[in-house]
Amino acid sequence: MNPFTVTSPATVAEAAATLAKGNAAILAGGSEILAGLKAMNSPATPPATLVNLKTIPNLSYIKEEGGMLKIGSLTTLTTIAANTTVQTKYTALAQAAGAAASPELRNQGTIGGNICQKMQCWYYRGDDNLFNCLRKDSKGICYAMAGDNRYHSIFGGVGGCFAVNPSDTAAALTAFGASIVTNKKTWAIKDFFAVNGENTTALAADEIVTEIQIPTPATGTKSAFTKFALRKSFDFPIVNCAAVITQASGTVSAASIALNAVHNLPRKATTAETSITGKAINAANADAAGTAAVSGATAMPANANTTTIGNKYMIQIAKIMVKRTILACA
């Protein structure tokens, strides 16, 4: 592990000023970034300084205000999952926060860190920078493209990278149409995620997430989150899905559905939304929406493997996650 110093800013502005000097990274709960530093995933660019957000007061809260839910970026996943307002009115987010990682990691991990975590790709995550891939070096190659890509994108790759965004809460926040507030601006969630070097967000190097905002759902809205992972106790998603569905007179009047872990970025399943809108929520209609959600999907060689894993297994799982999530909103 490379040596680094930790600063303890008292304000967001002080933290941003340290980040602006360069060669520094944000430390929130530390559950993701410290693992990467220990493994020396990217020894070419180790941050010399970690800027510890936990010494900044008032970044952990959940409140309803001005027609929206506001969550401070240092709020832990455990706190979000246990909050009765979130459970009742923003159910998919409570379920997503409660499904991420393990109880210990949820106690430590924050929502800001959850949406800013780096991608999951075993080549990228190789110890001691074993694979200096395209995301670390623009002259590098994508090892997953010709290698073991069983957990990689089924919707193509941005800029030649096929690694997926692994965040559980990102799916829920995308379905809710959340906004992400930083020290510089307020991002619509659709613009927040990006393939940006080693980063998974469009944030500038001195930009800090301070708050997540979710508009209050309309009357008659229910939401749900589902996740498929290899280990049920704790694991990153193979596929996750969140749906926010409003019903009137027994039919769907509005639907917002998001998949994650299937592409570089959280993906709005717009074809599924169109498919279920105007219909009753039942098994046949939810199944049709699931089929619509994966209509443009293309399996990679290892996640289409027919002999060892199952035919286009990730596409099939994505389809079923959409179906189950819609049914959970009935």
Ligand SMILES: Cc1cc2nc3c(=O)[nH]c(=O)nc-3n(C[C@H](O)[C@H](O)[C@H](O)COP(=O)(O)OP(=O)(O)OC[C@H]3O[C@@H](n4cnc5c(N)ncnc54)[C@H](O)[C@@H]3O)c2cc1C
């Ligand atoms: C074994 C294991 C299993 C996991 N399983 C899951 C899982 O199933 N689902 C899942 O979603 N995640 C999972 N994670 C990832 C991670 O633990 C969680 O996403 C956690 O919420 C990260 O939060 P943190 O506060 O610890 O982030 P940190 O580790 O402190 O930071 C993560 C990244 O976000 C940046 N960052 C943090 N806060 C901010 C901010 N406010 N503004 C801008 N940038 C910021 C950091 O610089 C860093 O790059 C897992 C991690 C481990 C080690």
Ligand code: SF4
């Ligand atoms: S999928 Fe992306 S992160 Fe993984 S090896 Fe290819 S370029 Fe690197």
